[in-house]
Amino acid sequence: MILAALDFQTFSDALGLGAIYALMAVGIGLVFGVLRLVNFAYGQLVMAGAYTLAFTSNWPAAWSIGACIGVVVALSLAMEVAVFRPLRGQSPAVMLVTTFAISFLLQAIALIVDLRDDTLGEVAASLTSLNAPVTIAGAEVRKITLVSIGVAAGALLLLALLLAKTTIGLHTRAAASDFRTARLLGVRANRVIAFSVVLAGVLAALVAVMMTVTLPLVTPDFALHDTIIVLVGVVVGGIDRLWTATLGGFTIGFVSGVLNGVLPTDKTVYLPSAVFALVILVLLLRPAGLFAWGRRAAFERV
Amino acid sequence: MTRRLDVVVQLAGPLLLVVAVGLFSTTVSPSNEVYFLNSLVSVAIVVSIYVFIGNSGVLSFGQISFVAVGAFASGVMTVPLESKQGVLTTLFPLLRDHTIGNVPSLALAAALGGLFAFVVGLPLMRLNGLAAGIATFAVLEITHNVLQQWTKIGPGATTLSLVPESTGPLQGTLGAIVVIVVAFAYQRSRFGRQLRASREDAAAAAGVGVGVHLQRLVAFTLSGALAGFAGGLLVHQLGSITTDQVYLELTFLTLAMLVIGGATSLWGAVVGALAVSGLDSFLSQAEQGVHVLGHRLDLPSGTRLVFLAAIMALVLILRPTGLTGGRELRLPRWGK
Numbered sequence: 133m134i135l136a137a138l139d140f141q142t143f144s145d146a147l148g149l150g151a152i153y154a155l156m157a158v159g160i161g162l163v164f165g166v167l168r169l170v171n172f173a174y175g176q177l178v179m180a181g182a183y184t185l186a187f188t189s190n191w192p193a194a195w196s197i198g199a200c201i202g203v204v205v206a207l208s209l210a211m212e213v214a215v216f217r218p219l220r221g222q223s224p225a226v227m228l229v230t231t232f233a234i235s236f237l238l239q240a241i242a243l244i245v246d247l248r249d250d251t252l253g254e255v256a257a258s259l260t261s262l263n264a265p266v267t268i269a270g271a272e273v274r275k276i277t278l279v280s281i282g283v284a285a286g287a288l289l290l291l292a293l294l295l296a297k298t299t300i301g302l303h304t305r306a307a308a309s310d311f312r313t314a315r316l317l318g319v320r321a322n323r324v325i326a327f328s329v330v331l332a333g334v335l336a337a338l339v340a341v342m343m344t345v346t347l348p349l350v351t352p353d354f355a356l357h358d359t360i361i362v363l364v365g366v367v368v369g370g371i372d373r374l375w376t377a378t379l380g381g382f383t384i385g386f387v388s389g390v391l392n393g394v395l396p397t398d399k400t401v402y403l404p405s406a407v408f409a410l411v412i413l414v415l416l417l418r419p420a421g422l423f424a425w426g427r428r429a430a431f432e433r434v
Numbered sequence: 435m436t437r438r439l440d441v442v443v444q445l446a447g448p449l450l451l452v453v454a455v456g457l458f459s460t461t462v463s464p465s466n467e468v469y470f471l472n473s474l475v476s477v478a479i480v481v482s483i484y485v486f487i488g489n490s491g492v493l494s495f496g497q498i499s500f501v502a503v504g505a506f507a508s509g510v511m512t513v514p515l516e517s518k519q520g521v522l523t524t525l526f527p528l529l530r531d532h533t534i535g536n537v538p539s540l541a542l543a544a545a546l547g548g549l550f551a552f553v554v555g556l557p558l559m560r561l562n563g564l565a566a567g568i569a570t571f572a573v574l575e576i577t578h579n580v581l582q583q584w585t586k587i588g589p590g591a592t593t594l595s596l597v598p599e600s601t602g603p604l605q606g607t608l609g610a611i612v613v614i615v616v617a618f619a620y621q622r623s624r625f626g627r628q629l630r631a632s633r634e635d636a637a638a639a640a641g642v643g644v645g646v647h648l649q650r651l652v653a654f655t656l657s658g659a660l661a662g663f664a665g666g667l668l669v670h671q672l673g674s675i676t677t678d679q680v681y682l683e684l685t686f687l688t689l690a691m692l693v694i695g696g697a698t699s700l701w702g703a704v705v706g707a708l709a710v711s712g713l714d715s716f717l718s719q720a721e722q723g724v725h726v727l728g729h730r731l732d733l734p735s736g737t738r739l740v741f742l743a744a745i746m747a748l749v750l751i752l753r754p755t756g757l758t759g760g761r762e763l764r765l766p767r768w769g770k
Contacts, residue, residue, distance in 0.1 A: 170564065215751060222754045224563070225493050229693040230754075232686050233747035240739035247736065367568040404579040408572035415572075416557055419565040 140271040146389025148277035150382040151284035155339050156362040157381020158291065159332040161374045165308030166328045167216055168224065170371075172231040175359030176238035177204050177211075177333060181340030182350040183242060186254035193258050201337040208333030212325060235356075242352040253351045256344040263345060276345045283338055288378070291331065295374075300327050308374070361388065368414050370421020379423050440764055445618050447763035448704040449611060452477060455708065456607030467603070469715035474606035475668050476707040478613045479684075480691045482660035484703035485617050486653045487692065489626055491633035492562065495685055496554070496570030499577035500658040502680035503550050504543030504665025506581060506588045509597040509675060512539045517596050524585040536600045540609075540666040547662015548655050555654035559647050562636075574685060582677045595674035601667050609667040613660050617700055625652050633698075694749050696756025701763040709757060710746070717741050 156174065163171050181204040188196040215234055219227050246254060262279055265272040295301035300323065306314040307324045315321055343355060362381050369380015391403060414422050452474065459470030483497045513522065515533045522530060534542065558569050582591050601609070620626045629649040632639035640646050669675050687710070695706020716724075717738040720731050733741070749757065 215747065218751045219754065225487075225697065226693060226750060226754045228493070228567075229690055230747055230750040233690060233743050233750060236686070237740060237743035237747060240736070240743055244734075244736045244740065364568055364571070367564050371564060401583045402579065405576045408575045408579075411572045412558070412569050415561060415565045415569045419561055 141273070142390060142393030144271075144273045144277050145393060146386045148274075148280040149389040150386035151280045152339055152342055153358070153362050153365060153385030154378050154382035155284050155287060155335050156358065157366045157369070157378045158288065158374065159335040159339075160362065160366055160381075161371065161377035162304075162328040162332050162335075163216075164366075164371055164377075165374060166304060166311065166325050167220065167227075168311075169216060169219070169227045170224070170231070170363065171211075171216075171332075172228060172359065172363070173211065173235040173238060174332070174336065175355040176235050176242075177208055177336035178340045178343065178355035178359075179242060179350070179352065180204055180207050180238065181337045182256055182344050182354050183245070183254060185258065185340060185344050186256035186350045189256055189258045191258070196258050197337075197341055200340055201334060204337040204340065205330055205333035208329050208336065209326065212329040216325070216329075239352040239356070246352060253349045255348050256350055257348050259341070259345050260348055276342065279345075280342050283342065287335065287338060294331075300324065304328060361385075364408075364411055368411055368422055370424030372420065372424060376421050376423040380421065383422075441622070443765055444701070444762040445615070448614050448618075448701055451704060451708060452607060452610045452614065456603050456610075459603045459606070469711075471601060471603070471606045471671050472715070473708055473711035474610045475601065475664065475671050476688070476691065476711045477610045477704055478664035478667055479661065480688050480695070480707035481610075481613045481617050481700065481703045482657055482664050483688055483692055484697070484700060485620060485660060486650075486657035487689075488697050488699065488703060489621055489629045489633065489653050490650050491698075492650065493564075493567040494570040494654075495567055495689070496573040496577075497657060497661050498680055498685040498688065499554075499574045500547040500551050500661035501665035501668065501684070502577055502581060502677065504547045504662030505669040505675055505680055506594065506665075506677075507546045507662070508539040508543040508666035509594050509669035510588055511542060512536065512598055512670070513594075513596050514598075521596070522589060524590075525588075526586050529587065536598065536605075536670065539670075540663055543666030544659045544663040547665065548659030550662075551658020552651070552655040555651045555658075559650040559654060574681070578677055578681050591677070593674050593676050594669075597669050597673050597675070599670060599673040601671035606667065606671065609663070613664060614700065614704065616656070616660060617703075620653070620656055621700065625649060629653050690746050694746060694756055696758035696760035698760035699758055699762045702756050702758040702760055705758050706756065710742075713745060714738075714742055 156178070159177075160171055160174050163169060163174075181200045184200045184203045185196055188199050191199070211234065215230060219230055246252060262276040263274055265274050266278070267273075295305055303314070303319040304324045304327055306317070307319055307321070311321070314324075339355070343358075344350065347354070361384055365380040365382075365384030366377045367380070369378070369383065370376030388407070391407070392400065395403065418424070455470055455473060459467050459474075462470070479501055482501075483494075486492070486497065487494055510522065510525070510529060511532070511534050513533065515531075518525075518533065519530060554573050558566070558573070561569050581588055584590065588594065621630070628639070628644045629652070631642075632644050632646045632649060636646055665680065668680075672679075688707075691706040691710045692703055693706070694710055695704070696702025717733065720733045721735050721738050723730060723732040725731070753759075
């Protein structure tokens with residue numbers, strides 16, 4: 133019965149959501165790889181990008197997107213210099229709680245900026261034409277879905293090439309697998325971290341561009357809920373490696389897209405409980421991540 | 435001799451602070467009393483969280499679930515019968531047709547919080563690090579979802595109101611004292627010491643015979659019971675409550691209080707809770723204009739959250755071990 137309701141439209145929308153969440157997962161995973169820091173404030177980078185798009189919505193679309201990327205990358209670098217750098221080597225709890233505080237701070241600032249015109253929310257409308265459907269093989273698909281999937285695939289491919297083929301990419305991978313040894317062998321810590329932070333910023337800007345097409349009303353809590361879901365997906369997938377984290381992000385986006393589209397609304401009231409019960413089950417069975425294979429000791433010695 | 439004095443100071447310091455706040459709350463106007471009661475309840479919640487996170491070193495985002503269970507159990511059971519049958523009509527008959535007193539409702543909150551934590555902790559205490567964090571977060575999500583939807587056990591998505599406001603200065607102070615004393619007794623007990631050993635080095639502790647999972651379960655259950663009790667205090671302070679008030683924001687705020695104070699000591703939990711809630715109260719007063727040292731301080735509205743978040747971030751960046759450095763209170767030593 134459930135499968136019968138899964139039409140092509142729902143399937144493609146879920147793929148689109150999965151693609152966006154995969155990009156967020158990469159952004160969170162890249163920074164975690166080199167800094168061992170879970171950046172809860174990642175969603176506020178997306179939010180800042182979305183506000184930039186809203187405030188520049190009377191500019192030509194390309195300029196607006198350029199401004200969005202510029203602002204988000206600058207904010208991402210500022211976060212690294214002002215917050216992540218002093219926290220290097222602190223316990224994960226301290227780093228995570230500090231990024232909560234940064235997340236609150238950015239939301240509070242956004243609220244003040246937003247309320248200058250006395251109404252909550254700004255509209256980012258320059259790309260809403262992408263919501264129009266196109267017909268593929270007899271089924272209607274929104275253009276933004278195709279764009280999301282295309283952008284995500286392109287960005288992931290480009291990222292894979294960057295990490296695999298360039299020197300800085302090699303250094304980043306080395307730093308992600310063992311930071312101290314990598315530094316001993318001449319990898320410059322600040323450079324690989326800046327590299328990862330800039331990449332994460334670019335990805336957040338792309339996410340902002342694609343999310344505002346579906347949700348043009350930008351508020352201070354824009355992307356907050358999505359960040360939480362992606363974080364869950366990243367840990368369930370396996371945060372220690374970039375590709376398992378990405379797959380985790382994609383999976384949770386795709387699954388929530390399918391379930392939301394398929395189940396009738398009166399049946400979805402306990403859906404969050406069911407999904408999170410599943411999350412607990414997966415974590416109990418595979419604490420290192422659903423897609424992370426290989427044995428681990430009960431307590432890590434290092 | 436000195437050692438015994440140290441122990442006395444470690445317990446007396448937090449207690450004196452709480453008593454001072456409680457006494458002070460009786461000297462201010464009723465409209466300001468709420469700030470002091472808030473901070474007393476915050477102390478109870480943060481110390482209950484500390485019992486698990488501080489002693490075990492395992493991150494949990496789930497302790498507010500137990501606060502929520504305690505708050506709603508205690509709240510639903512103390513709404514006066516005559517109004518209850520009018521507003522909470524969908525409840526199970528057992529809950530709808532009975533009402534209990536203030537103190538029994540706090541005991542019920544503690545019992546349910548502890549029971550819930552034990553059931554949840556049984557499977558979850560095997561997890562470490564981020565997996566533990568996300569799994570306990572999932573518990574919070576499930577608790578919130580069920581409390582918001584299941585109208586047979588509570589008000590569902592509507593506000594639970596008409597709860598007797600029995601948490602005044604006396605009950606707030608006594609409640610915080612009970613939580614602190616239990617937390618202190620636990621951390622000095624055999625169980626507490628074993629768990630703290632596992633926090634420093636889980637493998638070494640397991641090697642000398644500490645049952646790490648069992649000790650974590652003990653702390654998790656105790657923390658759940660105290661959190662349930664604190665939830666009871668909270669609902670009796672507010673008088674009305676929604677499920678969103680015991681959810682993400684409270685989780686982040688109380689965790690921030692714990693880490694800012696210094697997560698590895700009871701003194702840190704108490705200082706963090708009082709410092710952050712005090713700062714919050716001061717800033718919300720300053721938004722309406724307040725006199726400080728002869729100057730009038732008038733913050734534009736909306737800046738309270740900016741200042742609060744910025745100061746929290748600054749403390750964490752400049753002093754990551756918290757205001758107390760994660761140490762218990764001790765007298766300064768001379769000649770050594």
